[in-house]
Amino acid sequence: MKDLLVGVLPVVVTKLGPLEWILNTPSHHRVHHGRNPYCIDKNYGGTLIIWDRIFGTFEAEDAKVVYGLTHPVNSFDPIMLQLRPLVHIWNTFWATPGFCNKLSVIFKGPGWGPGKPRLGLPEEIPVITGKEVPFNPSVPAYLNCYAVVHFAVIMDLYTGLLGSVTMLSQGAILLRIGFIILSLTSFGLLMENSEMYTMGIVHMDAMTLQKSE
Numbered sequence: 001m002k003d004l005l006v007g008v009l010p011v012v013v014t015k016l017g018p019l020e021w022i023l024n025t026p027s028h029h030r031v032h033h034g035r036n037p038y039c040i041d042k043n044y045g046g047t048l049i050i051w052d053r054i055f056g057t058f059e060a061e062d063a064k065v066v067y068g069l070t071h072p073v074n075s076f077d078p079i080m081l082q083l084r085p086l087v088h089i090w091n092t093f094w095a096t097p098g099f100c101n102k103l104s105v106i107f108k109g110p111g112w113g114p115g116k117p118r119l120g121l122p123e124e125i126p127v128i129t130g131k132e133v134p135f136n137p138s139v140p141a142y143l144n145c146y147a148v149v150h151f152a153v154i155m156d157l158y159t160g161l162l163g164s165v166t167m168l169s170q171g172a173i174l175l176r177i178g179f180i181i182l183s184l185t186s187f188g189l190l191m192e193n194s195e196m197y198t199m200g201i202v203h204m205d206a207m208t209l210q211k212s213e
Helices: 017-021 026-032 050-055 078-095 099-107 141-167 170-191 206-211
Strands: none
Touching (some): 078 099, 141 170
């Protein structure tokens, strides 16, 4: 979703003075989510930035950060977004000759290849042209409203699941989890204007699920 924010939202918090040396501030976290060449594989710290400074993965915010992936995925489908990197690794694994090279495909960076450094070659990272177009399909207002209402139902279902997990049967828990996953997937398909979001399963009554055992 951060791809949608490029050029839309201003930078509200810039620098936080001395805290920049210790905490993972908004500035540092912007770098982590950037697709600029200088942002790749940087600023992993969740709360403290000192670990990145110690282990050499720190990078200060310099040029304007363009959010997103180096090779954008034009989809909001959460299942596809999770599986696509695994498919890439799988295909690269079988296409790479040599047993040791195949292991390197798994344990090294996605830009690695035979004869390349662990994280790949910096010059192979796509440069930022300033003409990048975010993936932002036009969706009717009524579908946006439906997604908001449905998401509120899902949040209520999720909260109820956390509060009653010890009292539910394994089948009821799996049923609720499945409904949540399918609903989140339907939101992604809906935001893409995909006809697949009309799958009947995502229109199941959440209250019925809450009462099921």
